Amino acid sequence: MTEEVMLHGCLNNNAAAQEALYTRFSPRMLGVCYRFARNREDAEDMLQEGFIKVFSQLYQFRNQGALEGWIRRIIVHTCINVLKKNKKFSESVDLIHANSIHLNENNIHSILQAKQVVESIRLLPLGYRTVLNLYAIEGFSHREIAHILDIEESTSRSQYTRAKAMLEDILIKKKILYKPREHFAMTASGANK
Amino acid sequence: MTMERKFYTDKFEDLIKESADDFKMIPSKKVWQGLYNDLHPGRKWPSLVVTFALIFGLLTISYLNTQQHEQLNTNVSDLGKSSLNSSNKNSSLINNTNTKTAAQVAPQRQTISKQSSTSTSSSSVPVAVLANTSIKNLSYYDFEENAETKGEGQLSSRSTSFNENIFKPIAGVADDIHKSNLTPQTAVDQPHVVGNQDINSPEYFNNRISNLPAALINIDKPLSQNSADVNLTTDESNTTKNQKVKKVRTSKVRWMYSLSPTVSYRRYTAFEAPNANTVLSGLTNAVPAFDVNRKSSQHPSSGLEAGITMKYPLNKYFKFTSGFQANYSSYIIEARTVHSTTANLLLQNERTGMPYAFSNSAYYGNGAGINPVNLRNYAVSISLPVGLEYLLGGNDWVKFYVAATAQPVLALASKSYVLSTDNKFYLTNPEMARHINMATNFGAFMSVNSKKINWQLGPQVNYQMLSSFTDIYPVKEHYVNYGIKLAFGRR
Numbered sequence: 001m002t003e004e005v006m007l008h009g010c011l012n013n014n015a016a017a018q019e020a021l022y023t024r025f026s027p028r029m030l031g032v033c034y035r036f037a038r039n040r041e042d043a044e045d046m047l048q049e050g051f052i053k054v055f056s057q058l059y060q061f062r063n064q065g066a067l068e069g070w071i072r073r074i075i076v077h078t079c080i081n082v083l084k085k086n087k088k089f090s091e092s093v094d095l096i097h098a099n100s101i102h103l104n105e106n107n108i109h110s111i112l113q114a115k116q117v118v119e120s121i122r123l124l125p126l127g128y129r130t131v132l133n134l135y136a137i138e139g140f141s142h143r144e145i146a147h148i149l150d151i152e153e154s155t156s157r158s159q160y161t162r163a164k165a166m167l168e169d170i171l172i173k174k175k176i177l178y179k180p181r182e183h184f185a186m187t188a189s190g191a192n193k
Numbered sequence: 194m195t196m197e198r199k200f201y202t203d204k205f206e207d208l209i210k211e212s213a214d215d216f217k218m219i220p221s222k223k224v225w226q227g228l229y230n231d232l233h234p235g236r237k238w239p240s241l242v243v244t245f246a247l248i249f250g251l252l253t254i255s256y257l258n259t260q261q262h263e264q265l266n267t268n269v270s271d272l273g274k275s276s277l278n279s280s281n282k283n284s285s286l287i288n289n290t291n292t293k294t295a296a297q298v299a300p301q302r303q304t305i306s307k308q309s310s311t312s313t314s315s316s317s318v319p320v321a322v323l324a325n326t327s328i329k330n331l332s333y334y335d336f337e338e339n340a341e342t343k344g345e346g347q348l349s350s351r352s353t354s355f356n357e358n359i360f361k362p363i364a365g366v367a368d369d370i371h372k373s374n375l376t377p378q379t380a381v382d383q384p385h386v387v388g389n390q391d392i393n394s395p396e397y398f399n400n401r402i403s404n405l406p407a408a409l410i411n412i413d414k415p416l417s418q419n420s421a422d423v424n425l426t427t428d429e430s431n432t433t434k435n436q437k438v439k440k441v442r443t444s445k446v447r448w449m450y451s452l453s454p455t456v457s458y459r460r461y462t463a464f465e466a467p468n469a470n471t472v473l474s475g476l477t478n479a480v481p482a483f484d485v486n487r488k489s490s491q492h493p494s495s496g497l498e499a500g501i502t503m504k505y506p507l508n509k510y511f512k513f514t515s516g517f518q519a520n521y522s523s524y525i526i527e528a529r530t531v532h533s534t535t536a537n538l539l540l541q542n543e544r545t546g547m548p549y550a551f552s553n554s555a556y557y558g559n560g561a562g563i564n565p566v567n568l569r570n571y572a573v574s575i576s577l578p579v580g581l582e583y584l585l586g587g588n589d590w591v592k593f594y595v596a597a598t599a600q601p602v603l604a605l606a607s608k609s610y611v612l613s614t615d616n617k618f619y620l621t622n623p624e625m626a627r628h629i630n631m632a633t634n635f636g637a638f639m640s641v642n643s644k645k646i647n648w649q650l651g652p653q654v655n656y657q658m659l660s661s662f663t664d665i666y667p668v669k670e671h672y673v674n675y676g677i678k679l680a681f682g683r684r
Contacts, residue, residue: 013530013564018232022225027217034218044224051228056533056556059563117212136206137213168205177205 003067010058022051025068029075035121035133036079050078076138080148083130120170128163135160231556234568234608247519247575248452248499447504448682453653455496455676457522459570461668490527494569496674497521498655504582512582514598520655522672523571526610528619529562531555536618538611540625540665555618557610568619572607572661572672576600578634592640594651602630602657609661611668625666631658642684649680 001009001020009017030047037043054074061070121129130149134140135156142160146153171177500518507513536555557568580598587593607626610619638651653676660669 011563013232013566015229015233019225019229022228026220026224028214030218030220031213031216034216035213040218043218044220047220048224048227052231052556053533055232056530059532114212114215117209118216121209121213132209133213136209164205167209171208177208 007058007061007067010055018055021054025071026051028068029071031118032072032075033079035118035137036076036083036130038126042082046079046082047075049082050075053078072138076134077148080130080134083126084149116174116176117171120167120174120176123170124163124166128159128166131156131159132163132167136164234566251450251499251501251517251519445506447647449502449504449647449649449680450682451498451500451502451518451649451678451680453498453676453678455498455522455655455674456493457496457524458493458673458675459491459524460671460673492525492527494523494525496523496676498674498676498678500578502578502680510584512584513580514582514596515579516577518576518578518600520574520576520602520674521571522574522674523569524672526568526570526619528557528559528566528568528610530564530566531558531562531618534618536613536620537615538620538622539614539667540622541667543664550614551622553620553622555613555620557619559612559617559619561617568610570609572604574602574604574607574630576602576632580634587640590642593637594640594649595637596635596653598634600632600634602632604628604630607661609670611662611666622666625662627659627661627663630661632656633658636678638678638680645684647682647684649678651678652676653678 001017006017006021006024010021026047029050030043033043033046033050034040037046054071057074061067121132124132131145134145134148135142140148142153142156145151145156149156168177498518498520500516502514502516505513533554533556535552538551538553540549540551542549557566578598578600580596582594582596585593585595604626608621609626610621611625612618613620632655634653634655636651636653638649638653641648641650655672655674655676657672660666660671662668662670
């Protein structure tokens, strides 16, 4: 089913077209939700709520850009709204007072391939994770992030810096990432042999 | 990305983004099912599934708990039939001429007992000596009259002259005799007491047979002076002593199983709404004057009632009825999909009456919108109907009744789309649903009897007395169900 046929069917409330659209985009969108949610169940709740909004607002999509990008934006907004509605931020870490967070080394245990990076991201405290997701992955500006999360722009920048440092630390410990100095030392020792 | 690729930290953000974009997860099936139900609410069938499951449960329970009539062995007639021998050429069961009841025979007993000749068989079951009547060989049991070839313990050849006298067995007497171990000789010679009664005495005989069904006896021929006592064979006595007279009981209660497809309508009653503009702030839309025939398009839909009823006759015309019933009612609202928006519903505090606004997301509009959609309002409930039936008339096979019941109702599941305060959107609020209700049912039916089954068919109407909503919602909604009821049960 082409995207145009699918869109037309969804606008006519055709169940087959709706299922086709859902089947095509839901795996990637669930991955998006999974990065924001605390667990898989929460992620699926976000996904369902997000797709309800997608179908109800589909008439607003005017083919200006990719459909996936348009859906993804709705999903991301839904995730943020769910987190704000459920006050998940207060349960984990305050965006401002996150300096004393220490990672549990036991949580950084083996994860594989792309999932490893995502799981590493999920190890971050909720506030760090949200800002990092929105800026580094979803492409929001700090100004937009500040508006969405109802924080200052400077706070968004500082939180992203801290989140990035913490994630680097995790990935280095898992040897998914190497710092430039370490990498240079390794290659040099290899050349001398 | 593979494990072998090592990225410098200056490409950190690229690593994160690329990894995240590659990451996919397959959602569970329940996500799509929940999404589908939200997008297509009119196609849900869980209520019907629940209804059919309730019907099946009702039938199973009623089958296991069906009352069984106690029918026990009959009395005299069965004993008489079992002892009659088809090879008896001369036997006749009933002689209509010159017959007497057993009670009439009784006073003559003593004469015979004194005149009885000896009977030497000691192995046979002793019998009581019989009354002195014109009957030759009266016995408490039927006997064979082809006795010429019989030896001891059976009828003597003299019984051939007693060819028309069949005396129906008198229940209980043989048992007494058997217990007493009375022999024919002793029965003749000595009075014997059984249960403080001399079984050879006329009083005992009279007492025993006075209430029995009439034993038709031919008294044409006088009893021979030399009539012997009649001895029974052991087999006959064993047969009869095992047969007991028991009482036949039948229950008045009848159980009927019913099924009724219905058509459900919705009826609104008067609405009294406070003026939100003067009381509440924040609502942007004024509350219009309420019109009972609110501008919403709806049409009736199908429903179902199934149950089991107990009927107990009070007298010739009235029957008391009680039972258990499962109900499904629904109607359709024609709406149109709209983009998600916030709609308001004006409610009122049950205790104080103060109005307040309930806000919720609305996806369906009244009139304006994108695509047409049917919204199904439904209710699944169980009830306990109690009432009366009145017989109008009829014969043994066909009868006509009218019936009425009142039934407390417990709502198990329901969904109601209601019009928002500004009449523009449909939204739901589960907190408004009333769980306990009351209904009345009126109907007429024809009752037809087949060989084993009683069938009933007729129209009925069911009216929900209380509103589907609690008092927090000022609008009163009542379900009215019209249907045809089919019922069946054992006669």
